[in-house]
Amino acid sequence: MNSWIDLDALWKIVVIGLLAGAGLPALFAVGLRAVSLPGRDGGSPATEACDDRILGSNPLGLAAGVVCFAVVLAAIAWGIYSVVAGT
Amino acid sequence: MDDGILVLVVVTALAFDFTNGFHDTGNAMATSIATRALSPKIAVALSGALNLVGAFLSLSVAATIASGLVNTHLVTLTVVFAGLVGGITWNLLTWFFGIPSSSSHALIGGVIGATMAAAGTHGVKWHGVVSKVIIPAGLSPVIAGLIASVGTYLIYRLSRGVPDRTRSHGFRLGQIGSASLVSLAHGTNDAQKTMGIITLALIANGTVDSGSEAPFWVILSCAIAISMGTYLGGWRVIRTLGKGLVEIDSPQGMAAESASAATILLSSHFGYSLSTTHVATGSILGTGLGRKGAEVRWRVAGRMATAWLLTLPAAGLVGAGCYGIAQGIGGTAGVVVVFVLMVVASAALYLRARRTPVSHHNVNDEWDGATTSTGAKEPIAA
Numbered sequence: 099m100n101s102w103i104d105l106d107a108l109w110k111i112v113v114i115g116l117l118a119g120a121g122l123p124a125l126f127a128v129g130l131r132a133v134s135l136p137g138r139d140g141g142s143p144a145t146e147a148c149d150d151r152i153l154g155s156n157p158l159g160l161a162a163g164v165v166c167f168a169v170v171l172a173a174i175a176w177g178i179y180s181v182v183a184g185t
Numbered sequence: 186m187d188d189g190i191l192v193l194v195v196v197t198a199l200a201f202d203f204t205n206g207f208h209d210t211g212n213a214m215a216t217s218i219a220t221r222a223l224s225p226k227i228a229v230a231l232s233g234a235l236n237l238v239g240a241f242l243s244l245s246v247a248a249t250i251a252s253g254l255v256n257t258h259l260v261t262l263t264v265v266f267a268g269l270v271g272g273i274t275w276n277l278l279t280w281f282f283g284i285p286s287s288s289s290h291a292l293i294g295g296v297i298g299a300t301m302a303a304a305g306t307h308g309v310k311w312h313g314v315v316s317k318v319i320i321p322a323g324l325s326p327v328i329a330g331l332i333a334s335v336g337t338y339l340i341y342r343l344s345r346g347v348p349d350r351t352r353s354h355g356f357r358l359g360q361i362g363s364a365s366l367v368s369l370a371h372g373t374n375d376a377q378k379t380m381g382i383i384t385l386a387l388i389a390n391g392t393v394d395s396g397s398e399a400p401f402w403v404i405l406s407c408a409i410a411i412s413m414g415t416y417l418g419g420w421r422v423i424r425t426l427g428k429g430l431v432e433i434d435s436p437q438g439m440a441a442e443s444a445s446a447a448t449i450l451l452s453s454h455f456g457y458s459l460s461t462t463h464v465a466t467g468s469i470l471g472t473g474l475g476r477k478g479a480e481v482r483w484r485v486a487g488r489m490a491t492a493w494l495l496t497l498p499a500a501g502l503v504g505a506g507c508y509g510i511a512q513g514i515g516g517t518a519g520v521v522v523v524f525v526l527m528v529v530a531s532a533a534l535y536l537r538a539r540r541t542p543v544s545h546h547n548v549n550d551e552w553d554g555a556t557t558s559t560g561a562k563e564p565i566a567a
Binding site: 102103104107108110111112114115116118119120121122123124126127128130131133134153154174177178180181182 | 333355373453
């Protein structure tokens, strides 16, 4: 710590910023990938029918995706809460 | 002491807040508008509403502006007023040229300039200015850019092989969410700067005690002013940020906005009044760097950086000049004269801007090198 830069706050901003600002979008991408997984019964995602759909038909993938999205939303809610409560 | 001047100061402060809103709409919404995740009209409405909410959420930045930068006992109402005029003038000029410069720096520059004109250099807490304004201004775009480029890289890597429809649909939804967060964060950070200034004026006038917090009517009126400004939309700036800097795709937009939101909210949390504009620009540049083959227009970025360097001194000069005029004429009359001058200058700029309009109709036209579109009449296909 010195009087010009609050290094303590700086590293917190960088680390938490990376986790929240880059980590959460990455988790969101993982979620998207999970929900779009093709089902076992169906063909490849390249067929016309699948191309039109937004969600895949793999139940495990859908569940994993929902968990990812839920974590993202929860993290955002917690983040806003802690900013509000911090003042 | 002088309630007539106080009223003018509060009106000017709210006018500044309004220009702050429309100057900065682009920080939150430019990328969503550019990728068409949201229609321009809906984007500005959403952003305005969330700015309103955000303004009530956190109050730690307001304190920084009010007490950390100038010696409050040297500040008179005329100083605050001249500083605000400096900030508004710079905001309108940069808006006219479509340059996303920092509204916060314009305000701080104006106040510092006016304080120096009134009380000399010792009226300014230089240590506070450097450690709370200049250093964060240098660091914040770099941090935001770093976060955005890491995010962009991860997103593109992880979403490889996801079918196109899912991808575009999903990331647009994600973009709307992250853009909303930036708007909220903007409200928490920027609305407070005006709250801080009005509080400073109230302290200078002896209406409230030194060191007190912003009264509720101040919070409410600032929140409303900034959200109305945001709703009006600074289309010129939106165009530069969304189309001029980097060609943006929705995954990049989401990465940029998440990085901006995280940086701004965290800094708000630690009481840094950093510029949302610097953060958003850093993020957008970062997202251009994080994706292979994305084109970053460094010339546009360079022009912005120049404007950023000029912001503090330029707004400071206008602030100092306005203080000189107001003080030279003296009393309430002096303040009224400067107020009228400012209104005339703003109106002139507004009328001049109408000759090359940028609005929600043409905000997404192809970037042709100029900040303001020349093919203004060409409508966008649905």
